[in-house]
Amino acid sequence: MIFASPTRARRPRLTMLITAGLAAAVLLAVLVTLGLVNHYTRQNTERDAREHLQQLSWQMRDTLNRVVQTAINDIKLVRELPQISHPHTPEEARKVLEALQKSSPDYAWIGLARADGKVYAATQSTLEGQDISTRNWFNHGRERYYASDYHPTTLLGKKLPGGTDPWRFVDVAGPVPDADGKLRGVLCVQMNWGWVRRLVQTMLPSTSGQKEVELFVLRADGTVILGPQGTEETVVRSTSLTLARNGTAGSVRESWGDGKTYLTAYANTGNSEEPGNLDWTVLVRQPDAVAMAGADALQRPILLLGGLLAVLAALLSMLLTRRLLAPLNALSGDIQKRLAAQDSSAPLPPIAPVESFHEAQVLSQALAELVRKEESHLDSLRNLNERLESTVAQRTREIAGKAMLLERALAQEQSTQMLLQERAAELRAILDNAYDAFIALDPGGVVLDWNRQAEKLLGWRRAEVIGQPLASMVLPPLLRRAYERDMRQLAESGGDTVLNRRIELTLHNRAGQELTVEVALAYVPRSTGHLFIAFLHDISERKSLFASMEAMALRDTLTGLPNRRALLVALNEAIQRANRLRQNCAVFFVDLDRFKQINDRYGHEEGDELLRQFAARLRDNVRKTDTVGRLAGDEFVVILENLQDDSAAQETADKLRPALLQPFRLKTTSVTLGASIGIAVHHPDDPHDIEMLLGRADRAMYQDKQLGKPQRIRR
Ligand SMILES: Nc1nc2c(ncn2[C@@H]2O[C@H](COP(=O)(O)OP(=O)(O)OP(=O)(O)O)[C@@H](O)[C@H]2O)c(=O)[nH]1
Numbered sequence: 208m209i210f211a212s213p214t215r216a217r218r219p220r221l222t223m224l225i226t227a228g229l230a231a232a233v234l235l236a237v238l239v240t241l242g243l244v245n246h247y248t249r250q251n252t253e254r255d256a257r258e259h260l261q262q263l264s265w266q267m268r269d270t271l272n273r274v275v276q277t278a279i280n281d282i283k284l285v286r287e288l289p290q291i292s293h294p295h296t297p298e299e300a301r302k303v304l305e306a307l308q309k310s311s312p313d314y315a316w317i318g319l320a321r322a323d324g325k326v327y328a329a330t331q332s333t334l335e336g337q338d339i340s341t342r343n344w345f346n347h348g349r350e351r352y353y354a355s356d357y358h359p360t361t362l363l364g365k366k367l368p369g370g371t372d373p374w375r376f377v378d379v380a381g382p383v384p385d386a387d388g389k390l391r392g393v394l395c396v397q398m399n400w401g402w403v404r405r406l407v408q409t410m411l412p413s414t415s416g417q418k419e420v421e422l423f424v425l426r427a428d429g430t431v432i433l434g435p436q437g438t439e440e441t442v443v444r445s446t447s448l449t450l451a452r453n454g455t456a457g458s459v460r461e462s463w464g465d466g467k468t469y470l471t472a473y474a475n476t477g478n479s480e481e482p483g484n485l486d487w488t489v490l491v492r493q494p495d496a497v498a499m500a501g502a503d504a505l506q507r508p509i510l511l512l513g514g515l516l517a518v519l520a521a522l523l524s525m526l527l528t529r530r531l532l533a534p535l536n537a538l539s540g541d542i543q544k545r546l547a548a549q550d551s552s553a554p555l556p557p558i559a560p561v562e563s564f565h566e567a568q569v570l571s572q573a574l575a576e577l578v579r580k581e582e583s584h585l586d587s588l589r590n591l592n593e594r595l596e597s598t599v600a601q602r603t604r605e606i607a608g609k610a611m612l613l614e615r616a617l618a619q620e621q622s623t624q625m626l627l628q629e630r631a632a633e634l635r636a637i638l639d640n641a642y643d644a645f646i647a648l649d650p651g652g653v654v655l656d657w658n659r660q661a662e663k664l665l666g667w668r669r670a671e672v673i674g675q676p677l678a679s680m681v682l683p684p685l686l687r688r689a690y691e692r693d694m695r696q697l698a699e700s701g702g703d704t705v706l707n708r709r710i711e712l713t714l715h716n717r718a719g720q721e722l723t724v725e726v727a728l729a730y731v732p733r734s735t736g737h738l739f740i741a742f743l744h745d746i747s748e749r750k751s752l753f754a755s756m757e758a759m760a761l762r763d764t765l766t767g768l769p770n771r772r773a774l775l776v777a778l779n780e781a782i783q784r785a786n787r788l789r790q791n792c793a794v795f796f797v798d799l800d801r802f803k804q805i806n807d808r809y810g811h812e813e814g815d816e817l818l819r820q821f822a823a824r825l826r827d828n829v830r831k832t833d834t835v836g837r838l839a840g841d842e843f844v845v846i847l848e849n850l851q852d853d854s855a856a857q858e859t860a861d862k863l864r865p866a867l868l869q870p871f872r873l874k875t876t877s878v879t880l881g882a883s884i885g886i887a888v889h890h891p892d893d894p895h896d897i898e899m900l901l902g903r904a905d906r907a908m909y910q911d912k913q914l915g916k917p918q919r920i921r922r
Contacts, residue, residue: 222525222532229524230517237513237520244509249502253470256498257458260420260472263410263491265456267422268474270406275354275485276478278314278379278396281307282352286383286394291319293385297335300328313402315376319383320345321392348380348393352482355379356426375400377485403433419497423490427452432487443490447473451488460495468495534567538574545578555582644724644743650736652676652694664724664745666717681714697730697739711746723747765815766822769836774844777834778897781846782889788849789891793856795845795863796885796904797825800915802841805878813873817880820871828866829859844901853888860884883912 285291285307294300304317308330318329324340339345347353355378380395407422424433429442446461451473458472469492477484496503537559544556558578561571638645644661648654654677657669665681672680678690714722727742761773769777778794785792799821806814818841825843826835834846845863850856863884870879885908887900 221535222528225528225532226521226525229528230521233520233524234517237517241506241509241513245502245506248505249499252499252502256470256493257472260470260491260493261456261458261474262472263420263422264472264474264489266410267406267424267489267491268456268476270410271403271424271476271485271487271489272478272481274313274398274402274406275377275379276481277311278398279352279354279381279482281311282379282381282394282396286381291394292383292391294319294328297328297332301330301332304328305330307396313399314396315399316397317395318397319392319394322349322390327392342378344378344380344395344397345393348395349382349390352381353379354485356432356485381482400433407433418493420491420493423488423492425488425490427486427488445471445490447471447490447492448488451475451490463492469493470495470498531564534561534563534571537561538567538571542574641742642744643727644745646677646741646743648677648739648741650694650738652678652691655738656740661743664716664722664743665714681716683713683715686713694739697728714743723750763822763837766819766837768822768826768843769834771836771838774834774836774838774846775897777836778844778846778900781834781848782895782897782900784848785889786891786895790848791850791853791856791888791890793847793850793853793859793886793888794900794904795843795847795856795860796838796887796901796908797843797845797867798883798885798908798912799841800881800883800912802880805880809873809876809878813875816873817871817878821867821880821882824866824869825863828863844904850888856886856888860886881915883908883915885909885911 285303288303290299290303300319304319308314308317314330316330316333318334318339319327320339321327324338324345326334326337326339329335344353344355347355376397376399378395378397380393382390383392383394385391403424411420411422421435422433423431423435423438423443425431425443425448429444429448431438431441431443433439434441443464445463447459450457450459452475454475456472456474458470460468460470462468463471471490471492473491474489476487476489538561541556541558545558548555555578558571558575560575561567638656638658639660641658641660644664645656645658646654646661647656654672654675657667657672659669662668667680678687678694682690710726710728712724712726714724716722723746724743725746727744729740731738731740761769761776763770781792784790799817802814802817805817818837821841822835822837822843825845829835829845829847832848834844836844836846838844847856847859864882867882868879870877885904885906887903887907889900893900
């Protein structure tokens, strides 16, 4: 369920959140606006105040400069008059000076001093004839235009009428030259300080008092020469004075000696391009609180207005939010009803379409569609779940069946294992009790198994040979290389070359004795690599028996000579050698004459004895390399080899005959017996035919026997 929520904690309503958010936003906006308005208001107020104060300071500075320059200009103008530059009498000079004083009421005294320092003419004749040579204006005015600092009255003050304000003057002086440029005197205007006070009253309107704007004129050392009551002749130390003394004009917020903060405008008097400047500083100050009072007064109405706006905006936002969220509330109400009903079996109430603004309409439609799809999806899930459960049950049954089969297979496997173990034990017993020696080898010829018979046959115990290479133990060194090669071939061919065959091998046992064994080799393929198993049967005895039997088969038992079979083999080999060596060989066919009579007369034993002695005599009278054999009965064959020519055979036969004619000493008697000899010679180019050669010898013997008849046995 997309609306399901296991724990539904009480959450704040969206209406409340949006209203609170909007109210907070409006409040923040109002606060920011207020802050900005306050900031810019204060900034503008301060700028206006500073401009006003600066204008006053500049106005004062310019006025002071202008008054001094006016006085200097007046001096420049007057000194050009002949009544001043070349006066005949003090009276005519005085008239000019008094006319000038009338035009400028603040000129308290105007005097012309001679070059020797005596006052020649002066307004109202004041100080005429007096020596003023020590005065600054005289000494400086001799050389240039000069404006003196403010100074209290000296001589003049006593001669002028008194007032509330003590007499203070500013002296402006300049030289008076004659036509040759030579100094004739010094003209001086002493200005009453009262003009400055009037100037200040003119500049500071009556409202300035309410605004507490105050103006100061300071000397270079900071002494107040004009200022609010009680401040004159005091010394000021302020940032504005320092800045002004550095030659700049402007305004600054600073603290004064009374502990208050003021906005102070500052400017210096004087103009470097003009002669006779006053070196004063003009400061115009206003308490900071007074200057910024306008801005501060604005703060309260702005705050009130802002608060009002915030309340109004909050109310508006609440109303708007309620209006905007009404469809959403209806929607969430439907959802809550569905949530409340989902645990019961009753059908879930539908999501009603909202007929309101577009987005809510879309949202309600989307939710209704979502709910419809969810119900459809749930139905599908239910069906799927049922199918799944059915499939699981089916699979469970199948698994149970397979588990049973597996269990049976395991039981069978165990039984097979036991059978295998029993078979292995049986096999072990069979191998250990086998008549043959059993050896198992890995592909590298290393011993893997070794039964008791192998221990008996070869002398090594099983534990000693397991893991050892077989060849180094049992094979003679000369055979080892061949054995290793054969084993490699066996491995490559999978044992095809030797398997299922019995091979004979000569081995050494532990004591170094040579053994002939018959080996039956088998190839056993395995998943971990094939192995060879070999059964070894000791055939040493059988071999020697066979050898003796074979020897017996080729020997005539009576005489010990090669029998017919051996003779045929020997004759075949003799013919091959003769052909190869390009030499002749010959066959003697020797037959005793009338031997039957010996048997008949003296018995078979005596006959046998005679045959044995005859055989020995034949053997003794030919070369060792020749072969003597008994063909049958009383017939013997001699094979002669290495014959140079045909006559050599005849010569041998001739030498043999007398030896054969010697008497034979038997047990009971002694007899002399002749023998017929037939000779057949084989030449290298003759056909290789043994029977034919023997036949020729037989026929020759027959002829020889015919020639020798009738012969008798002689005693
Ligand atoms: N004692 C003895 N007699 C043998 C043996 N083998 C054959 N005989 C006999 O030798 C005799 C050979 O007889 P014949 O072939 O007639 O030879 P012969 O008596 O010498 O006659 P001619 O050769 O014609 O002179 C036979 O009586 C055989 O029985 C043997 O091994 N021992």
